[in-house]
Amino acid sequence: MPDEIYKVQLDGVFEGPMDLLIYLIKKNEVDVYDIPIALITDQYLKYLEWMKSMNIDFAGDFLVMAATLIQIKSRMLLPVHEDEESEEDPRLELTKPLLEYLQVKSAAEHLSARSILGEDTFIRTIDKEDYLTAGEDEIINVDLFELIDAFKKILENISDDQRLDLTADRISVKDRIAQIVDLLEKQASITFGELFSSDVNKGEIILTFLAILEMVKLSLVRIVQHVHTGIIRIFYL
Amino acid sequence: MEDIKKIIEALLFVSDSSLTIDRIKSVLALNSTKEIQDALSALSDEYEARKGGFYLHAVAGGYQIRTRPEYTKWIKRLIRTKPVRISKAAMETLAIVAYKQPIVRSDIEHIRGVDCGGILRTLLERKFIRILGRKEIPGRPLIYATTRQFLEIFDLKDLKDLPTTEEIEKLGNTADT
Amino acid sequence: MEDIKKIIEALLFVSDSSLTIDRIKSVLALNSTKEIQDALSALSDEYEARKGGFYLHAVAGGYQIRTRPEYTKWIKRLIRTKPVRISKAAMETLAIVAYKQPIVRSDIEHIRGVDCGGILRTLLERKFIRILGRKEIPGRPLIYATTRQFLEIFDLKDLKDLPTTEEIEKLGNTADT
Numbered sequence A: 001m002p003d004e005i006y007k008v009q010l011d012g013v014f015e016g017p018m019d020l021l022i023y024l025i026k027k028n029e030v031d032v033y034d035i036p037i038a039l040i041t042d043q044y045l046k047y048l049e050w051m052k053s054m055n056i057d058f059a060g061d062f063l064v065m066a067a068t069l070i071q072i073k074s075r076m077l078l079p080v081h082e083d084e085e086s087e088e089d090p091r092l093e094l095t096k097p098l099l100e101y102l103q104v105k106s107a108a109e110h111l112s113a114r115s116i117l118g119e120d121t122f123i124r125t126i127d128k129e130d131y132l133t134a135g136e137d138e139i140i141n142v143d144l145f146e147l148i149d150a151f152k153k154i155l156e157n158i159s160d161d162q163r164l165d166l167t168a169d170r171i172s173v174k175d176r177i178a179q180i181v182d183l184l185e186k187q188a189s190i191t192f193g194e195l196f197s198s199d200v201n202k203g204e205i206i207l208t209f210l211a212i213l214e215m216v217k218l219s220l221v222r223i224v225q226h227v228h229t230g231i232i233r234i235f236y237l
Numbered sequence B, C: 001m002e003d004i005k006k007i008i009e010a011l012l013f014v015s016d017s018s019l020t021i022d023r024i025k026s027v028l029a030l031n032s033t034k035e036i037q038d039a040l041s042a043l044s045d046e047y048e049a050r051k052g053g054f055y056l057h058a059v060a061g062g063y064q065i066r067t068r069p070e071y072t073k074w075i076k077r078l079i080r081t082k083p084v085r086i087s088k089a090a091m092e093t094l095a096i097v098a099y100k101q102p103i104v105r106s107d108i109e110h111i112r113g114v115d116c117g118g119i120l121r122t123l124l125e126r127k128f129i130r131i132l133g134r135k136e137i138p139g140r141p142l143i144y145a146t147t148r149q150f151l152e153i154f155d156l157k158d159l160k161d162l163p164t165t166e167e168i169e170k171l172g173n174t175a176d177t
Helices: A002-010 A018-025 A038-053 A062-077 A092-112 A144-156 A168-187 A194-196 A202-217 B001-014 B021-030 B031-048 B069-078 B088-100 B105-112 B115-123 B147-154 B165-177 C002-013 C019-030 C033-050 C069-080 C088-100 C105-110 C117-125 C147-152 C166-172
Strands: A139-141 A190-191 A222-225 A234-235 B054-059 B062-067 B129-134 B142-146 C054-059 C064-069 C086-089 C130-133 C142-146
Touching: A002 B165, A018 A062, A038 A062, A062 A092, A062 C054, A092 B088, A092 B105, A092 B165, A139 B129, A144 B115, A144 B129, A144 C088, A144 C166, A168 A190, A168 A202, A168 A234, A168 C142, A190 A194, A194 A234, A202 A222, B001 B021, B001 B031, B001 B062, B001 C054, B001 C064, B001 C069, B021 B031, B031 B054, B054 C002, B062 B069, B062 C002, B069 C002, B069 C019, B069 C033, B088 B105, B088 B115, B088 B142, B088 B147, B088 C130, B105 B142, B115 B129, B115 C086, B147 C054, C002 C019, C002 C033, C019 C033, C019 C064, C033 C054, C064 C069, C088 C105, C088 C117, C088 C142, C117 C130
Parallel strands: none
Antiparallel strands: A139 C086, A190 A234, A222 A234, B054 B062, B129 B142, C054 C064, C130 C142
């Protein structure tokens, strides 16, 4: 076994536990639908041991799979009662994901085998600048990833305490502010009642309230309460 | 007609992605789809007749001028650019996104059995995949899907052009034996 | 000879700069300059005869396929119309506004470390951002935020759909492919 593993090693370390399992199944020429669980578990664990002895780092996923294998193996050892015929083969837990992964592997191979642009065929690469008059610098296509990427690069250059306010909550408040501004742009003022009527849950109400507070702080709005009716109205400044 | 053909040829020559008929229509401010279709097929016929270094290819719902595969060897000698080369792990992840889209990261990782964060980032960067939005489940994870560029790179007219997994398996089985 | 012409056409087609005869010679591993010259003039004659969207241009001691100037107008329309294009500096500024909104100019400039006046104006003109109001601090600076159009362009339902910074970081660094 160690020799064989060494050979495998030359082909590259296994990407994950599924990769290793599929290798073992192919090597032993066994049926995915009828996996000799004891044999495969044994070889799987030996491989992990070998990786450890070679000081090769491997992800925790390998250990999770090892636990799964051992569990299936022990369930297989339990006596099957006549009346429990309908019980699922414990190995199905392994077969289903293995089949799915095998499908993915074939699909990936199919993609690799296609005629790939930039590899098997080429298009013209032209300098768009020739056609642009404005002195704009490097032009990129707008795409959400570009936006995230731009922000990630900025983040790398700012200190930690400045980034604390970038959690999902803060973004929700910002979102609510944008919605309120949209409303105010249409009608200049809005009552508290109108603003909260659509809010069904507590979280939403708090969010709206936080948004209004933030807007007041930013002097985006002015809040006025009518002396007689008690109606609170928000004015867009 | 003659002129439209020439303009379209010039457009095809500078476009870095495949041009849809709708796009050509809006650039030319034309209403007639037929005129554009006729010009495109006339161009294609011409390129086939002269059998030059390039041809008109229908891909990603549009049209693109590409070099003929028989000259790849020479082109590679000229432009020593980084080849597209995609790692096996990246290709597997891309295949999962392509076949199961829209899909969230945890589902991809469930299938592959390993962390895919770095690979997803690479695929995003190379514009093979994009973020579609968020899934309305706890944690509101990001949803991934393939891009138009993915279709262009892998020479697909549309997503339906991808063979089904059963079709691939049949191909694989015959190749194995 | 026929073949050399086609190969050269494919090379000219993909090259982003002009090709010298020496360069072509080395790619084709040919000794004869004449053969290449003949192929080039045959190509040029062909392009002139068909009067298509492009021609062979001799520049800086080399050759290049170029689109005919009479179609520049259309090409500009193609490049300028969608897909939306934006400069890198503008993208950075837009990212700051998107994630830190509502935000004033001085804060944006503090993060980017450079003047952003011109870029903000462009982003306003293109309706990516809008002015929310003025901050009640000395100088009463303008407060910026993104627009509905911004969401549409980036295919976001709302601002909550923007990946959070933690998510961005969790994606980790680009994996080697």
